[in-house]
Amino acid sequence: xxxxxxxxxxxxxxxxxxxxxxxxxxxxxxxxxxxxxxxxxxxxxxxxxxxxxxxxxxxxxxxxxxxxxxxxxxxxxxxxxxxxxxxxxxxxxxxxxxxxxxxxxxxxxxxxxxxxxxxxxxxxxxxxxxxxxxxxxxxxxxxxxxxxxxxxxxxxxxxxxxxxxxxxxxxxxxxxxxxxxxxxxxxxxxxxxxxxxxxxxxxxxxxxxxxxxxxxxxxxxxxxxxxxxxxxxxxxxxxxxxxxxxxxxxxxxxxxxxxxxxxxxxxxxxxxxxxxxxxxxxxxxxxxxxxxxxxxxxxxxxxxxxxxxxxxxxxxxxxxxxxxxxxxxxxxxxxxxxxxxxxxxxxxxxxxxxxxxxxxxxxxxxxxxxxxxxxxxxxxxxxxxxxxxxxxxxx
Amino acid sequence: xxxxxxxxxxxxxxxxxxxxxxxxxxxxxxxxxxxxxxxxxxxxxxxxxxxxxxxxxxxxxxxxxxxxxxxxxxxxxxxxxxxxxxxxxxxxxxxxxxxxxxxxxxxxxxxxxxxxxxxxxxxxxxxxxxxxxxxxxxxxxxxxxxxxxxxxxxxxxxxxxxxxxxxxxxxxxxxxxxxxxxxxxxxxxxxxxxxxxxxxxxxxxxxxxxxxxxxxxxxxxxxxxxxxxxxxxxxxxxxxxxxxxxxxxxxxxxxxxxxxxxxxxxxxxxxxxxxxxxxxxxxxxxxxxxxxxxxxxxxxxxxxxxxxxxxxxxxxxxxxxxxxxxxxxxxxxxxxx
Numbered sequence: 209x210x211x212x213x214x215x216x217x218x219x220x221x222x223x224x225x226x227x228x229x230x231x232x233x234x235x236x237x238x239x240x241x242x243x244x245x246x247x248x249x250x251x252x253x254x255x256x257x258x259x260x261x262x263x264x265x266x267x268x269x270x271x272x273x274x275x276x277x278x279x280x281x282x283x284x285x286x287x288x289x290x291x292x293x294x295x296x297x298x299x300x301x302x303x304x305x306x307x308x309x310x311x312x313x314x315x316x317x318x319x320x321x322x323x324x325x326x327x328x329x330x331x332x333x334x335x336x337x338x339x340x341x342x343x344x345x346x347x348x349x350x351x352x353x354x355x356x357x358x359x360x361x362x363x364x365x366x367x368x369x370x371x372x373x374x375x376x377x378x379x380x381x382x383x384x385x386x387x388x389x390x391x392x393x394x395x396x397x398x399x400x401x402x403x404x405x406x407x408x409x410x411x412x413x414x415x416x417x418x419x420x421x422x423x424x425x426x427x428x429x430x431x432x433x434x435x436x437x438x439x440x441x442x443x444x445x446x447x448x449x450x451x452x453x454x455x456x457x458x459x460x461x462x463x464x465x466x467x468x469x470x471x472x473x474x475x476x477x478x479x480x481x482x483x484x485x486x487x488x489x490x491x492x493x494x495x496x497x498x499x500x501x502x503x504x505x506x507x508x509x510x511x512x513x514x515x516x517x518x519x520x521x522x523x524x525x526x527x528x529x530x531x532x533x534x535x536x537x538x539x540x541x542x543x544x545x546x547x548x549x550x551x552x553x554x555x556x557x558x559x560x561x562x563x564x565x566x567x568x569x570x571x572x573x574x575x576x577x578x579x580x581x582x583x584x585x586x587x588x589x590x591x592x593x594x595x596x597x598x599x600x601x602x603x
Numbered sequence: 604x605x606x607x608x609x610x611x612x613x614x615x616x617x618x619x620x621x622x623x624x625x626x627x628x629x630x631x632x633x634x635x636x637x638x639x640x641x642x643x644x645x646x647x648x649x650x651x652x653x654x655x656x657x658x659x660x661x662x663x664x665x666x667x668x669x670x671x672x673x674x675x676x677x678x679x680x681x682x683x684x685x686x687x688x689x690x691x692x693x694x695x696x697x698x699x700x701x702x703x704x705x706x707x708x709x710x711x712x713x714x715x716x717x718x719x720x721x722x723x724x725x726x727x728x729x730x731x732x733x734x735x736x737x738x739x740x741x742x743x744x745x746x747x748x749x750x751x752x753x754x755x756x757x758x759x760x761x762x763x764x765x766x767x768x769x770x771x772x773x774x775x776x777x778x779x780x781x782x783x784x785x786x787x788x789x790x791x792x793x794x795x796x797x798x799x800x801x802x803x804x805x806x807x808x809x810x811x812x813x814x815x816x817x818x819x820x821x822x823x824x825x826x827x828x829x830x831x832x833x834x835x836x837x838x839x840x841x842x843x844x845x846x847x848x849x850x851x852x853x854x855x856x857x858x859x860x861x862x863x864x865x866x867x868x869x870x871x872x873x874x875x876x877x878x879x880x881x882x883x884x885x886x887x888x889x890x891x892x893x894x895x896x897x898x899x900x901x902x903x904x905x906x907x908x909x910x911x912x913x914x915x916x917x918x919x920x921x922x923x924x925x926x927x928x929x930x931x932x933x934x935x936x937x938x939x940x
Contacts, residue, residue, distance in 0.1 A: 274759045274763070276761070278773040278775065283709075344921075432650065460748065460793075548777075556776070556778075560778055567711075
């Protein structure tokens with residue numbers, strides 16, 4: 209008897225009157241129709257493209273590109289393939305984004321903390337920076353840096369000469385090229401060894417402090433190792449480095465490395481703009497830490513600097529990191545504005561020149577979108593992992 | 604960019620596409636207006652005047668097509684396009700015809716789903732440098748930084764030229780012609796490279812135009828022409844013969860001024876051109892007076908050239924290769940019969 213009663217609900221659960229069953233059916237229906245929509249769009253696109261004779265294949269990938277790119281971090285020339293041009297674009301985008309993220313973070317933290325400074329002028333300067341910069345569209349700022357600042361530098365023949373064989377003109381900043389000789393590798397190894405030593409010493413010093421309460425001079429020992437060891441090796445192997453100073457020849461300086469104004473304008477614009485948002489995130493993060501924490505730290509005898517570093521910032525980071533991730537993603541995506549000031553990033557090279565030379569609009573745009581998506585997802589994942597280290601551990 | 608996105612959405616959804624791919628001429632008639640993609644701003648070729656009315660050499664070609672199909676040269680909607688976006692806009696059906704400073708090449712004819720309908724301007728790529736550099740030949744350009752428009756044959760020719768002469772250079776590329784000219788004018792580059800027609804036109808926009816000179820070398824052949832989508836032969840014929848009728852009119856001495864008198868001419872060639880004899884209009888699916896409309900409202904090839912870029916314009920370009928074949932040029936219309 210009781211068996212029958214117990215079995216009844218499970219039989220009924222297969223009927224449409226059960227909310228759970230209906231739920232599953234709805235989910236399946238939604239998934240199927242979404243899938244059908246996606247397939248439908250893909251099929252329709254493919255047939256439309258075929259009908260109008262637009263190339264559908266990715267065959268262009270291995271064809272010779274035949275155009276030049278002025279700033280490449282990986283080997284590229286006119287005989288390289290469209291595929292190689294794509295990688296040049298990806299690397300250039302990553303390069304400017306990574307440098308931008310580092311600069312924006314440093315500047316943003318400095319400004320954010322400065323805004324909380326008890327010094328009236330410092331805090332007002334920081335506040336004005338934030339309010340002015342974040343309220344002007346980024347594109348205008350980029351055009352300002354490029355057209356109003358960097359393009360007004362003198363022509364190559366009237367270059368501004370800086371000490372150390374460095375020249376500044378409207379073609380960019382030209383610095384001496386470093387040439388390495390045999391033995392330079394040893395110096396690099398010495399630097400690596402010094403770095404490993406530093407990490408080991410730092411971890412030893414921490415353990416020693418936990419055990420005995422005594423502080424070891426980590427900073428001084430570290431600096432001595434990092435600078436001293438490579439320097440000694442450098443002198444021992446006989447200075448295996450020479451600088452090739454740039455010469456004015458023909459149109460511009462030859463020899464030496466050139467930092468292009470397009471790159472500089474993009475990097476400055478992105479960093480300055482994003483830093484204004486990061487400053488606000490940092491300020492709000494710090495202010496969100498209860499004042500009692502500061503007072504408690506002071507009561508324990510911690511100096512203001514240590515209070516900030518050991519008590520406030522670690523707690524503020526929990527609040528800062530998630531919105532900081534969004535700013536990093538924004539900076540990376542905003543780097544596509546490069547197209548307006550002529551920096552060869554992914555959009556300029558691939559979704560610009562390659563798209564136009566091959567006519568493969570759908571394929572090129574699909575690839576470009578996927579690359580930005582991939583970069584953003586990886587950044588998010590890295591920041592989430594970082595965040596987990598700082599998140600409150602509930603016991 | 605916008606054109607690309609529109610193109611993508613169009614291609615993806617398939618609505619724009621299916622309505623546009625059928626018969627372009629039916630669409631144009633239904634809408635009562637020709638949608639024409641042109642240069643965004645190239646003096647003499649395509650530029651809105653003070654009152655916002657589009658004028659220029661390629662603009663007049665669009666007006667001629669509108670006169671042929673709709674009987675009214677004013678019924679054109681102009682869509683300014685950057686070189687980067689122009690073919691996508693045509694592929695996707697956003698425009699009916701592309702009248703741009705676009706070079707006719709084999710790959711564009713075969714792999715982009717478009718066809719060129721002729722050559723309205725025979726051009727070649729050249730270099731502009733500042734006089735102060737004292738450069739007499741393109742062979743002295745080693746190490747120069749060169750401003751170019753992205754997504755053009757200019758970029759490719761440049762790479763070929765410098766590679767074959769074992770010279771180095773660095774490009775500064777922008778999608779927009781205006782940005783390219785500005786960068787050169789402000790001294791970011793030593794050299795501006797483009798089709799010579801564009802080089803001359805861009806002088807109009809430079810602050811210090813007289814300080815620059817165009818080098819004598821032409822490094823490429825650049826036949827500029829209108830383009831239409833593949834798979835619509837009727838429309839291709841309309842685009843092609845509108846241009847050829849304008850050339851033929853110049854050959855036969857028919858102008859916008861004398862076209863009405865010429866209708867009663869005894870010359871059978873003129874009578875066939877103007878539809879008094881033969882069936883060109885009917886065969887093209889256009890009205891009997893279409894060629895008269897084109898010549899009367901827009902003019903013959905020579906008139907259009909002189910008015911916009913030739914001796915009656917601020918650009919003062921020579922006819923050169925664009926003179927009639929009978930005067931040593933390349934403009935030649937096949938017989939109308």
